Amino acid sequence: MMTGIAFAAASAATAAETAVGSLTSVTFGEIELFGLSNFTIGLIGAIICIFISFYALMREKDDLHRLLLTDLIEVIALIAIALLGTDLAEALILPGLVVGVAELTAMSEIYIVKEKLVREPESYLDIEIMHTAPAIIAVGMLIYGIILSGFTGGAVAGLGMLFYFACKGTEEKTGILEKISGYAWVMWVVAFIVFMTLPAYWFFALMLAGTGILAKVAIKISILGTMRKNDGNGGRREIGGDGND
Amino acid sequence: MTDTVCAEMCVPPTDMLYGSPYEFLETGIEGRALFNLPFGDIVNFLTPYTAVLFIFALTFTIIALISKPERQVDTVFGGDAYYTKDIPKDTLKFQRFMAIACGLATMGGIMAGDVFNFTLFTAFIGITNLGIVAAVKNKHILDNAFEYGLLAMVGTLPLFVGAALVLATTGTLSMWVLFNSAAAVPLFAKLLLVIGVIAEGMAPVFVAKAEITRAPGAPYILMVHVSSLLIFLRVIEIVISM
Numbered sequence: 001m002m003t004g005i006a007f008a009a010a011s012a013a014t015a016a017e018t019a020v021g022s023l024t025s026v027t028f029g030e031i032e033l034f035g036l037s038n039f040t041i042g043l044i045g046a047i048i049c050i051f052i053s054f055y056a057l058m059r060e061k062d063d064l065h066r067l068l069l070t071d072l073i074e075v076i077a078l079i080a081i082a083l084l085g086t087d088l089a090e091a092l093i094l095p096g097l098v099v100g101v102a103e104l105t106a107m108s109e110i111y112i113v114k115e116k117l118v119r120e121p122e123s124y125l126d127i128e129i130m131h132t133a134p135a136i137i138a139v140g141m142l143i144y145g146i147i148l149s150g151f152t153g154g155a156v157a158g159l160g161m162l163f164y165f166a167c168k169g170t171e172e173k174t175g176i177l178e179k180i181s182g183y184a185w186v187m188w189v190v191a192f193i194v195f196m197t198l199p200a201y202w203f204f205a206l207m208l209a210g211t212g213i214l215a216k217v218a219i220k221i222s223i224l225g226t227m228r229k230n231d232g233n234g235g236r237r238e239i240g241g242d243g244n245d
Numbered sequence: 246m247t248d249t250v251c252a253e254m255c256v257p258p259t260d261m262l263y264g265s266p267y268e269f270l271e272t273g274i275e276g277r278a279l280f281n282l283p284f285g286d287i288v289n290f291l292t293p294y295t296a297v298l299f300i301f302a303l304t305f306t307i308i309a310l311i312s313k314p315e316r317q318v319d320t321v322f323g324g325d326a327y328y329t330k331d332i333p334k335d336t337l338k339f340q341r342f343m344a345i346a347c348g349l350a351t352m353g354g355i356m357a358g359d360v361f362n363f364t365l366f367t368a369f370i371g372i373t374n375l376g377i378v379a380a381v382k383n384k385h386i387l388d389n390a391f392e393y394g395l396l397a398m399v400g401t402l403p404l405f406v407g408a409a410l411v412l413a414t415t416g417t418l419s420m421w422v423l424f425n426s427a428a429a430v431p432l433f434a435k436l437l438l439v440i441g442v443i444a445e446g447m448a449p450v451f452v453a454k455a456e457i458t459r460a461p462g463a464p465y466i467l468m469v470h471v472s473s474l475l476i477f478l479r480v481i482e483i484v485i486s487m
Contacts, residue, residue, distance in 0.1 A: 039413060050402065057399070063391065070398040077402040081409045088412065092361055096405050099368045100398070106372060107394040110379050114387040196284045 042083040049076050063115075067107055074100035130167040138164035145218060150210050154217025161218060165225030174226045181219040187212030282356065288421060289356040294482060298355045298475050305471045306348025308464065309341060315463035340380045344465040347373035351472040355479050360411050360418045363483065364404040364438070367445050370472045371397035374448040377465055381457060389455035393448055400444025407437030411487075423487050430487045442480040446473030 036044075053076060057069045078100070081092050112118060138160040145157025191209035194201055279296055282289040291299060314337050317330040350373055354366035375397060379390035412418050415428040422428055448469045457466060 046406075054399075066395055070395050073399050073402050077405040080402075080406040084409060084413055088418075089409070092405075092409070092412075095361075095365050096401070099365065099372070099401060102372055103368075103375075103394065103398045103401070106375055106379070107391065107398065110375075110387055110391050110394060113382065114384065114391060 039083055039085075043080070046076055046080045046083065049079070063111060067104070067111060070107075071100070071104055074104070134164045134167040142218075146214070149214050151213050151217055154214040155221065157214065158218035158221025161222030162225035165222055174223060177219050177223050177226065181216055181223070184212045184215035184219065188216060286419070287359050287362065288419070289358045290420075291356060292482075295355050295479065298478055299352055302348055302351040302355060302471065302475055305468060306345055306352070309344035309348060309468050312464045314340075314465070336380050336382075340377055340465040343373050343376035343380065344468040347377065347468045347472050351475050354476055358420050360420065360423065360438075360483070361408045363479070364401075364408045364441065367404060367442055367476055367480075368397075368401050370476060371400065371445040371448075374469045374472065377469055378448065378452060378455065378457070386455045386457055389451045393451040396444050396447055400441050400447075402441070403437040403444065404441030407434050407441055410434035410437065420483065420486070428487075435484045435487060439480055439484060442476055446476050449473055 050073070053069060053072045057066060057073070060066050060069055074096075078093055078096055081089050081096055083089075084092075141160025141163075142157045145153040145155075145160065147153070148156055187208050191205040191212060194205035194208070198205075278290040278292045280291040314332045316332065318327050319330070320327045347370060350366050350369040354363055354370065357363040357366055375390060375394050378393060379387060381387075408418065411423070411430055411434045414431055414434065415423060417423065417428070423430060452466055452469055
């Protein structure tokens with residue numbers, strides 16, 4: 001939408017370069033409309049969006065819909081930051097997004113517990129590949145992930161471990177996996193403190209951070225596999241059967 | 246998280262602002278800073294005013310760390326019998342963890358030398374308060390936690406937009422630059438910051454509404470009150486000094 005206005009303004013005229021709004025200490029390009037900078041126009045748009053979303057939140061009575069509408073409001077906050085259009089704004093969006101996602105996750109969990117929406121599945125998927133393939137695929141992906149290292153490697157290794165745990169059923173391992181993940185996170189934080197306080201040892205810190213993020217991401221993903229809560233019989237439950245036989 | 250955009254318009258040279266151990270920040274309340282903690286160009290500081298708040302937060306964090314949960318005793322009406330209620334170990338551990346995290350977030354918010362860091366710590370306090378309240382598995386309490394959570398999520402909008410406007414108008418987020426009279430922060434941005442902090446610090450209202458000040462939550466509920474009180478006091482310092 002903003003770019004449309006911007007193009008229209010560019011073709012119209014480049015009048016009144018000096019006339020800028022009050023909120024234009026940082027320059028955001030040359031295009032102006034009615035003497036307003038891009039930032040001011042964007043801010044007006046964001047404020048209109050804020051009014052619409054708050055009005056919707058005020059009118060809405062259903063809890064789930066209100067939760068979704070608050071997410072909409074979070075997005076507008078990110079838009080307002082993004083309007084700055086600098087490198088710093090880019091650096092601010094990520095923590096803002098993380099805060100929003102964390103709150104949304106916590107709220108969804110509260111909503112599920114509050115409305116008692118937890119339901120155990122009655123049957124699990126059970127196909128031949130889940131009995132034969134897990135070990136070889138998990139080992140392959142784990143080795144490839146360690147070679148890649150860092151965030152990407154963690155994701156690859158984690159997927160392998162997720163597949164293994166989902167097929168082999170090891171719900172009692174969740175606790176120890178979470179513990180290792182916590183230590184990996186500590187390694188990562190220690191690496192960042194080394195970066196800031198002892199920059200001379202950057203290579204050590206880089207290796208520490210790379211290993212830490214690999215372990216953390218891999219383990220966080222593999223926890224999803226242990227959450228399937230089956231008993232190790234390839235997904236077949238002992239009590240109640242799987243509903244297919 | 247200061248940036249380089251403002252290099253021309255920030256009046257004092259940056260060498261004087263960061264890093265030098267002899268140049269301390271002048272704030273609107275209680276004057277000169279006592280202590281600097283530089284992390285790159287993010288320089289945290291304590292003034293006599295915030296040092297008092299910091300000690301207060303530290304004390305209550307230690308109390309949350311060492312104290313045992315309160316156990317409710319119900320007397321049977323019309324007799325001399327009574328029964329006690331146990332707090333499950335899981336709830337205890339989770340609430341204690343959240344209370345300590347809340348204390349750390351409060352201390353971070355008090356020490357923050359950067360407006361965006363301050364808003365992030367405030368949002369963090371909101372999440373941990375939500376965790377403390379929602380640890381009790383009770384429909385009534387969870388309803389209140391949900392209402393508070395919605396408010397805290399909505400509150401991040403004025404918080405972040407306020408910080409973004411501060412950045413847009415002055416070109417920096419560092420309190421070291423903003424606290425100089427040369428940088429003019431618009432009243433609207435200050436107002437948004439205060440509204441955001443009010444929304445995040447609204448937890449004690451919901452604690453009172455859910456009536457968990459005593460039995461199911463004590464003493465960890467204390468941390469909810471302490472954190473919101475301290476973050477209000479801190480935002481007042483920031484807004485007056487800017």
